[in-house]
Amino acid sequence: MDNQKQFKLLQGQNRQLNQDILVRSFNWDFSNVPRYYLGNNVLRTSMFNGLSSIFPDGEKFFIRSVKYFANEIKDTKLQEEIKLFIAQEVQHGKAHEKFNHFLEEQGYEIEGFVGLFKKISFDILEKLIVEIFGHKMTLSITSAMEHYTAVWANNSFTSTITEDFSPTMKELVYWHSLEEIEHKHVSFDVLKEVDDDYLLRISGMLMGTFALYGLLVVGTTSFLLQEKNYSFFSFLKDMGKVISNRNSIIRVGIRGFLSYFKPDFHPSDIDDRGIAKDRTSLLFRAV
Ligand SMILES: [Fe+2]
Ligand SMILES: [Fe+2]
16 A cells, blocks of 8 residues: 555545546645656657647647637536646646646756647647638547557556656656546547538648657757766667667557558547556555
C-alpha cells in the first residue's frame, strides 16, 4: 500500500463510483523528477517535453470543439459522458501545466514555442478552419487527436515502454493514459451524432496529423536546442533507436493513423479498459 497514490475522485463530477469515466485529481509533486526522466535519454525526454508543453492548450481546444455541439446531442448517456470527458481533460491540463512549470524551474525556456503554437494553431488556423469548413471540422480534428492519445495510452499499458519513465512520470503517464482510454469514444461519438460523413472524419485526421507531427518536430527541436552538450551524432544514434522501436511514439502513431481509415472504425473496437484498470490499480487507489 505504501507505493500507492491517493487519487481524489472529484465530488460533484462523479455521480457513481462504478461509472465508466471517473474524474480523478492528484496533487502532483515533480520535484524528484530527474532532468532526463525517460530512459535517461535526451531525445526521448525532449520529445515528451515537446508534447507536454502543448497539452494544456491542446486540451482546451478539444474541450471547446466538443462543448460547441453539447446542446445538440440527444443521447443522454453521451451528454453525461461529454461532461466527464471535459472534467477529465481539465485535470490533465492542470497536471501538465504544473509539469511545464517544473520544466521552467529546471531552466528550460518553453514560452517561445508555446506562444508560437498558440498563435498559429488557435489565433490563425482554428479561426480559418471554422471560417472555411465550420465547427464540425474542429470536432473532427479533436476526434482524430483523441484517437492518437488513445493508441498511445494503449501502448503505455500493453508494451514495456512506460517502464523507462522515472517513478513520478510513470504515474503521470499511467493516470493520463487510463483516463484517455476511459473517454476515448466520446468525441468520436459526438462527431458521429453531429455528422457521420466519412470524408469529414478523414479530413480531420489528415489536418490533425499534419499539425501534430509538425508540432512534435518543432517542440522536440526547441528542447533539443537547449541541450548544449548533446551532439548531432548522439541525436542520429538516438533517432535510429526511436525509429527502429515498434513501440515508439512515432510507430504506434503511424499504426493508429492507418487504423482510423477503416470505414467502420470505432475507438471501442479495442477493449483496453481492463488492462488499463488492472495496471493502474497496482499504483493508484482512488479515495
Ligand atoms: Fe487528456
Ligand atoms: Fe482525451
